[in-house]
Amino acid sequence: MQYDFDTPIDRTHTWSIKHDFKKENGKADDILPLWVADMDFRSPDSVVEALKKAVDHGIFGYSRADESYFDAVAAWYQKRHHLTLQPEWMTCTPGIVFALSIAVRAFTQEGDAVLIQPPVYHPFSRAILRNKRTLVENPLVLKDGHYEMDLEELEQKVLDEHVKLMILCNPHNPVGRVWTREELTALADICLRHHVYVISDEIHGDFVWQGHEQTPYASISEEACLHSMMCTAPSKTFNLAGMATSNLFIPDPEMRRKFRSELLDVGQENMNRLGLFACRAAYEGGGEWLDQLIGYLAGNLALVRDFCKNRVPQIQLVEPEGTYLAWLDCRELGMTDDELMAFFSNEAKVWLDPGTHSGEQGSGFMRFNLGSSRSVIAQALDQIEAAWKERIMNNSRTVKIKRSEGLHGI
Numbered sequence: 451m452q453y454d455f456d457t458p459i460d461r462t463h464t465w466s467i468k469h470d471f472k473k474e475n476g477k478a479d480d481i482l483p484l485w486v487a488d489m490d491f492r493s494p495d496s497v498v499e500a501l502k503k504a505v506d507h508g509i510f511g512y513s514r515a516d517e518s519y520f521d522a523v524a525a526w527y528q529k530r531h532h533l534t535l536q537p538e539w540m541t542c543t544p545g546i547v548f549a550l551s552i553a554v555r556a557f558t559q560e561g562d563a564v565l566i567q568p569p570v571y572h573p574f575s576r577a578i579l580r581n582k583r584t585l586v587e588n589p590l591v592l593k594d595g596h597y598e599m600d601l602e603e604l605e606q607k608v609l610d611e612h613v614k615l616m617i618l619c620n621p622h623n624p625v626g627r628v629w630t631r632e633e634l635t636a637l638a639d640i641c642l643r644h645h646v647y648v649i650s651d652e653i654h655g656d657f658v659w660q661g662h663e664q665t666p667y668a669s670i671s672e673e674a675c676l677h678s679m680m681c682t683a684p685s686k687t688f689n690l691a692g693m694a695t696s697n698l699f700i701p702d703p704e705m706r707r708k709f710r711s712e713l714l715d716v717g718q719e720n721m722n723r724l725g726l727f728a729c730r731a732a733y734e735g736g737g738e739w740l741d742q743l744i745g746y747l748a749g750n751l752a753l754v755r756d757f758c759k760n761r762v763p764q765i766q767l768v769e770p771e772g773t774y775l776a777w778l779d780c781r782e783l784g785m786t787d788d789e790l791m792a793f794f795s796n797e798a799k800v801w802l803d804p805g806t807h808s809g810e811q812g813s814g815f816m817r818f819n820l821g822s823s824r825s826v827i828a829q830a831l832d833q834i835e836a837a838w839k840e841r842i843m844n845n846s847r848t849v850k851i852k853r854s855e856g857l858h859g860i
């Protein structure tokens with residue numbers, strides 16, 4: 451069956467964070483929302499059918515995952531990521547952001563150092579700081595349009611700051627890196643050598659562009675697997691973020707006990723019933739949908755690539771290897787971060803995420819969500835180009851006026 455990703459679906463007045471609440475966010479009514487990592491596509495039919503069945507049943511009592519749920523998740527990871535998961539490793543939570551805070555609290559003490567690599571998904575630093583841990587930043591390095599981990603610096607910081615825990619974004623939101631086996635092996639060597647436990651957030655792991663391969667951190671070695679927690683969810687892959695359902699894998703029994711104990715401390719036990727049905731159905735029946743979607747998104751990415759190359763070359767695409775996000779280097783537009791945000795929001799009427807959301811290292815960048823119908827992406831690009839041309843024209847008019855005023859004065 452051929453899925454239709456081309457026909458835009460109206461998402462306004464549905465309590466959508468992405469499409470509604472514009473006024474609250476200081477945005478105009480007619481702005482095009484291409485910000486938060488949430489796609490504008492209907493989830494696979496298998497998901498919609500499973501949800502309809504669960505809704506028709508009409509009973510929504512307390513629920514938790516069983517063996518058939520684990521089997522669906524495990525089969526997906528076996529088939530798509532060549533990773534064998536054990537049922538006892540799994541704990542379900544209502545979202546990964548929630549799980550990150552729980553993990554930080556469970557695995558470290560107040561004041562302990564936790565390392566991240568900005569620019570990175572902003573709830574990482576929040577989970578650390580709001581739980582009164584010490585934030586250690588080891589920024590990624592941008593070399594010739596390609597981000598890399600600075601592993602030498604990372605090891606030094608681990609030693610100097612006595613880092614206990616690291617949160618790895620694999621693949622990396624927002625810069626789109628899909629870390630290679632070699633990079634992750636080198637990272638694991640450092641973390642194992644210095645007893646740094648790794649939380650590997652692999653929520654974007656199913657979105658990898660052609661020519662790249664997702665490497666689960668747990669697949670690096672048995673030791674790395676045991677010294678890490680893998681965060682997964684169907685929410686990015688199948689557009690199910692509102693279902694608040696995620697699956698964590700903690701192979702070490704003692705770390706698992708600590709995590710589950712912390713969950714009980716905050717009163718979290720059962721799961722959202724509909725989220726469980728949606729997740730199982732997505733992993734069981736959503737493969738074909740995802741394959742078609744990635745093909746479709748590749749077309750959207752090609753459009754953005756062409757736009758940056760041929761239409762507004764002052765904006766450079768940092769070529770993504772994974773995720774459905776495009777990290778745009780806007781430094782050549784010559785604007786401050788506030789001006790950039792105002793330019794995209796008020797002049798181009800396109801709602802993007804400012805790079806600084808991901809840390810000060812994101813200054814001068816904007817994050818563009820590719821997960822919309824082609825016509826919407828094309829319209830957004832047209833609006834950005836028109837706004838940029840308008841700006842250039844206005845600037846040259848101002849220069850001319852200033853020059854002529856100058857002449858009058860003589």
Ligand SMILES: Cc1ncc(COP(=O)(O)O)c(C=O)c1O
Nearest residue numbers: 487545546547571623653683696
């Ligand atoms: C790296 C990363 N982790 C976690 C999340 C959100 O996870 P959840 O909705 O399960 O809390 C996102 C959403 O964009 C993300 O990019």
